[in-house]
Amino acid sequence: MQETDMRQALTEYVSDGEPAMGLTAAAVLTAGRRSRRTRRLAGVAGAGLAAALVGAGVVVVAGGGFPGSDFAAAAPCPSPPGSRPAGSVAADKPLSPELARWAATSLTCYLRQEVPRLLPAAKFAQVPGAKAGPLTGFSLGGEPPWGNRVDALALIRDAAGTGDLTVTVGVVDQSDAAREKESCRTEKAAKCTVQRGPNGETVLLGTERDPLPPDNPRNYVVRVYRGHSEIYVQVSNTDRQPANGGAPAATRPKPVLSADQAVQLALSPELYLFP
Numbered sequence: 001m002q003e004t005d006m007r008q009a010l011t012e013y014v015s016d017g018e019p020a021m022g023l024t025a026a027a028v029l030t031a032g033r034r035s036r037r038t039r040r041l042a043g044v045a046g047a048g049l050a051a052a053l054v055g056a057g058v059v060v061v062a063g064g065g066f067p068g069s070d071f072a073a074a075a076p077c078p079s080p081p082g083s084r085p086a087g088s089v090a091a092d093k094p095l096s097p098e099l100a101r102w103a104a105t106s107l108t109c110y111l112r113q114e115v116p117r118l119l120p121a122a123k124f125a126q127v128p129g130a131k132a133g134p135l136t137g138f139s140l141g142g143e144p145p146w147g148n149r150v151d152a153l154a155l156i157r158d159a160a161g162t163g164d165l166t167v168t169v170g171v172v173d174q175s176d177a178a179r180e181k182e183s184c185r186t187e188k189a190a191k192c193t194v195q196r197g198p199n200g201e202t203v204l205l206g207t208e209r210d211p212l213p214p215d216n217p218r219n220y221v222v223r224v225y226r227g228h229s230e231i232y233v234q235v236s237n238t239d240r241q242p243a244n245g246g247a248p249a250a251t252r253p254k255p256v257l258s259a260d261q262a263v264q265l266a267l268s269p270e271l272y273l274f275p
Contacts, residue, residue: 070125071124073116073124074115074135075135076112077108077112081102081106082102091148091171093148094142094147095139100147104137104139106270106273107167111135111167115135115154119156121159122158123158124157125157126154127153127240134155134156138152149170149171150169150170150273156256162252163236163239166232167271169232170232172228172229173228177225178202181194190206191207193206198267201267204222205220205259205262205263206221215249217250218237218255219236220257220258224263229271229272231272233266235256237252
C-alpha cells in the first residue's frame with residue numbers, strides 16, 4: 001500500500017465523519033473511497049473527531065487539555081473580501097487560487113461577525129492541529145473533494161462547557177440536492193429531516209436518534225443546497241479530544257448551537273458563495 005494512498009484515504013475517512021474507533025487499513029481505504037457528498041448522517045456523534053485528519057485541516061491531539069488553545073473573543077474580519085472573482089466553478093474541478101482566497105475570506109468575515117452574535121458569551125479557540133485559527137476560513141487545496149471547498153473550525157466555550165463548530169462551503173452539482181434529499185428521507189441509522197428554505201433551498205438536518213444516553217455526544221449536522229453551493233454546518237457538545245482512546249465524550253449538556261440556530265447559520269445568504 002502506498003503511503004500517499006493511505007494518507008488520502010485517512011483524510012477522506014475522517015472528513016466524511018466516520019467513527020474513529022477500530023481503524024484498520026482496509027476499513028480506512030474502503031471508507032476513504034466514498035465521496036464526501038455521499039456521506040451518511042449516521043454516527044455523527046464524535047465521528048472522526050478522535051482520528052488524525054492527515055495533511056488536511058485538523059489533527060486531534062490525544063490526552064487532556066488544549067495544547068496551544070487559548071480561548072478568547074472572536075477576532076475582527078481581517079479585511080473585506082471584495083467582489084467575487086470572475087470564473088466558473090464545477091464540482092469536479094478545484095477552485096482557482098483567487099476564488100479560494102475570496103471564499104475563505106468571505107467565510108472568515110461572516111463567521112467572525114455572526115457566530116459571536118448567536119453566542120454573545122462565548123470564547124473561541126483553535127482546534128489543536130487545525131490549519132487555521134478559530135472561525136477562520138481556509139482552503140485545503142488539491143483536487144476535489146478538498147480543493148473545491150473552504151472550511152472553518154472552532155472550539156467554543158461558555159459557562160455550559162466546551163463544544164465545537166465546523167462550517168464548510170463547497171461546490172456541488174445542482175442535481176445533488178434531490179439525491180441527498182432522497183437519501184435523507186430513507187436514512188435509518190440517524191434521524192434526518194428535510195426542510196425547505198425561504199428561497200427554495202433544500203435543507204437537511206441530521207442528528208442521533210433518541211433516546212441518546214446522557215453521556216453520549218450530540219451533534220447537529222445541517223446541509224443546505226442552493227445553486228452550486230453545499231453549505232455544511234456541524235455543531236457538537238464535545239471538545240474533539242478522544243476519550244479513553246475512543247470517540248470524544250460530551251463536554252457540555254447540549255451542542256454549542258441549537259438545531260434551529262445551526263439551520264439559521266447554514267441558510268445565511270453570506271455563505272451562498274457558489275451560485
